[in-house]
Amino acid sequence: MIDLMIAFALYLVVSLSLNLEAGFAGVPNFGKVMFVAAGAVVAGSVSGRLAAFILGVNTHGNYNGFIAQIITQLDSSLSGNAVLSIEILLLGVLLAAAIGASLGFLTSYPAIRLREDYLGMLLLASAQLFQIFLGGYEPLIGGTQGIEVPNLFGWAGNGIEVRDVVVLGFLALFAGLVYFYAERVARSPLGRTLRAVRDNEVAARALGKDDVAIRRNVIIIASAISAMAGALLTFYVGAVNAESWTRITWTFWIWVMLIIGGAANNAGVALGAFSFTFLFKVVDQVKFYFQGSIPFDVNWLEYLMFASLLILILAFRPGGILPEKSSVTLPWRTVAEIMGPKSKARSSSGPQFGTPERAKGDPDEPSSAPTT
């Protein structure tokens, strides 16, 4: 149950960040795994070294070579020192966010220049390359072998359940914050601007919105959030290796959640993440009952199942379970009052609004209404 909640919280965070990018800003990020993995890498390679440096553990100049020995020493010192553990945890997460943000900044360079299909290819290929790099470059996280990460929740008690609850507390707080932030963005003028940029770039630019900067910022923020999620996952699992960061686990599954739930709707994405995690868990529980009776691994069926589910949803309910809501707008009368009698007279001549909800929806720029 607790691991279900933990998985849900993590998936929720990453899918919300994807929702910011793909749902609201229209940047199809097919390389999500790259950003999550970047966070995990930071957590895996930096935090252990940092802890070793602070606690004065001898690394013999070769951290990965003596990893088992070092981690044992670190764990025993850290389990008695809650404050330091949390400090290292927060530092690791912040650093992951910084790395994620800079990676996002790099990504935004092609992202604001290329069309969706080219960008999709580029990101997919880069993520693939990133994984190859992680697998090949051993000093970072030990390649495909992976390395252990110091247990930063050791102070919470030895019982594995207790530790899980504490981790869940952290993750729930984090996921709640991200959800709150995403919801704030969605309901703010910024959210409407994002949709405007997504739906009609030229019109948004004509209304004085800097679409390039907006897209770039969204990518940076979303990447930072995903990197933080990756770092937290690594601290929770206590180990990291390159094999677990594949196109399937952290790009495709996230897209499944987004599509099931409903893009550009945070509640929908949360629902999608939950249903996905829940389904996954159920399949996990059930599959052992008929594992013996079929001549192959049931995991493969999982792939097939979610792939077909995704295609079915795309075909029959493209908006997801909870489709995107149109923006809440002010009543036309209120807008007219704000704008004063002069513009009322002008607009009464012919209310020809192609996209009324966007034009009227931005109360901070009433002058845009008659220009549409």
Add this chain to the structure above:
Amino acid sequence: MAVGLTLTYLTTKVPNFAYGSFVTIGGYTSFSVFRINHVNPYFAVPLAFLLGAVVSVAMYLGVLRTLARRGSSLVALMISTLAIDIAFVGIFGIYSDYIGSYYRIENTKNFFRLLADFSLFGLPGLFYVTPISLATITIALFLFLTRTKFGVAMRASVENPSLARVLGIDVERAYIFAWFLAGGFAATAGSFSVLWLQGGTTFGSGLIVEIFAASVLGGLASVYGAALGGLIIGATEILLTQTGIAVFGSWISIYQKGFPLLIMVITLLLFPRGLVSINWHRIIRPIAVFVGLIGNRLGEIFRFVRGE
């Protein structure tokens, strides 16, 4: 391979992320034919072509066309091809588990190259067969597209569907045939490649970097460009890696795939429509002029030195 990807991109305007899996289909056809039926894998090539082609058409008709007719966006179509790729991973997993347990074959998920090649003049047969078949395919495709009526109709419907439709061409049939060819090419490539490289459930999807790089370099809108791009990417990857190993040591071979990606990034950022879009006259003429100027100057210097 890149030729096929370009063909499918031209028809549906969607990058087919599942394309690598068709390579895997070919690989597994060879594998099964060799390990189960103990027949030389070269005989599996036509079978692989057919299988890949049929699956490709099924994918087009069953998923992409259905979704496109329901008005799905470009991103939705891209995700659906990604979903198909994942489904393929599942199918290959099931298949490899199944033949592994049923026929008692080991290493069905990751197999080394099949030792079935004949040798001719001390070189493996593949060294003769692959270039010949590549040349045959390219020439056949070229002749088909330029000399036959259906080929011309296909090019027309790919380049300008509405105009082709006005002229009474069955655009839909042409598209289906394009997907048929594309799947077939990929599977053929896959069935050859397991003779030389190691294969497995995901070896095709791993190739996606090279395939996309080749297509993008050639320009996604040109079949000939894709063939050129494939040649360039393949050659540079091998050459640069060999050079890299010689210069920096063997660790660089891990990053072999970085080179195609780098080429792809540069292509996308500098000339996103690919090599065929470059106006070569505009590049070559200044270079020629420049070379001419330098030559002139050199001549002057030479004459000056000789004291004329």
